[in-house]
Amino acid sequence: MANVYFKKVDSSTSLDEIRSISKELLDIVIKKENINLEKEIPLKVHFGEPGNITFIKPENYDGIIDYLEEKGIKTSFIETNVLYGGQRFKKELHLKTARRHGFTRVPVIIADGDHGELYDDIEINKKHFQKCKLGKEFSNYSQLIVIAHFKGHMLAGFGGAIKQLAMGHASKGGKLAMHMGIKPKINNRKCIKCGLCLKSCAEDAITIGEKSFIDHEKCVGCGACLAVCPSKAVTIMTLKGVSRFISGGSDFREKVVEYAYAAQKGKNNIYINYTMNITSGCDCIGKKMKILMDDIGIYVSTDPVAIDKACYDAVKEAGKKFRGSNTFNYAEEIGLGSAEYTLKDI
């Protein structure tokens, strides 16, 4: 059983209030959970793909940075390159995106090199992976504050701390390993030939025409085409030949959990989830998305499973059930954390 500290926010909560709530919650979790702080603690964040307007803006994190600075702790924003195209595909573009989105208060570290090529193998010996490829820079730190925007996710069902640990820490090869086995195809009856998937595919794997198709020799299974298709014409086909609409699948989720396990291994992390601007897709989607419900709150914990489960339950209580609840079972099974939690409403 893990403790999850929570404070409610809603659309009337001001930015100043969010800053001070973040700071207060961080102070509470550190004191109540007796956390020893390192001299340098990066903030694992997501810079948001250009075009996305619902990612959590960096001004919200000012209270966290103030807290660390007051304690004389050095900090930075840390992130990895994404697998597919867009403006976070390589370090140079990624740094530009970070600046453009206002992540300028502390230095930015891209943890996996210029193109996602730098990684360390972290041994875990689990069902899907013996070793996981994580951005090399993460090995320099024994503690991170892992900040996640809790919302839906095309493949995983939901995205929060677990996903921020897994996909957010993996080098390009690691991301590819998690996606392997997921190959989309195009349902020509639904395709309106808008070409959005074509533009999103960094592998040049898509042909749009009278009969649109995806070349599975080229496709790396990144899911970008799924994310952008406005008519749900892109469907997932696993290599086992099972075709189903955007459902992710337990293998993918188990792989994500194993990567999260690797990313947390040997670390004394703190997790903060902003359950605000709740959308059905993730911040990698470079377009405006509909907000599904009012903001819920800010959550802090030392357990990535407990914090995600608390957010998942709160979203469900508010009327929206995300897919991916089997993630929690496997996360508990391999010892990533506890899906049982005590919610401490501050």
Ligand code: SF4
């Ligand atoms: S076809 Fe879709 S899943 Fe495959 S590489 Fe291109 S964008 Fe990614």
Ligand code: SF4
């Ligand atoms: S994004 Fe969807 S509808 Fe548009 S061309 Fe691609 S498959 Fe067809």
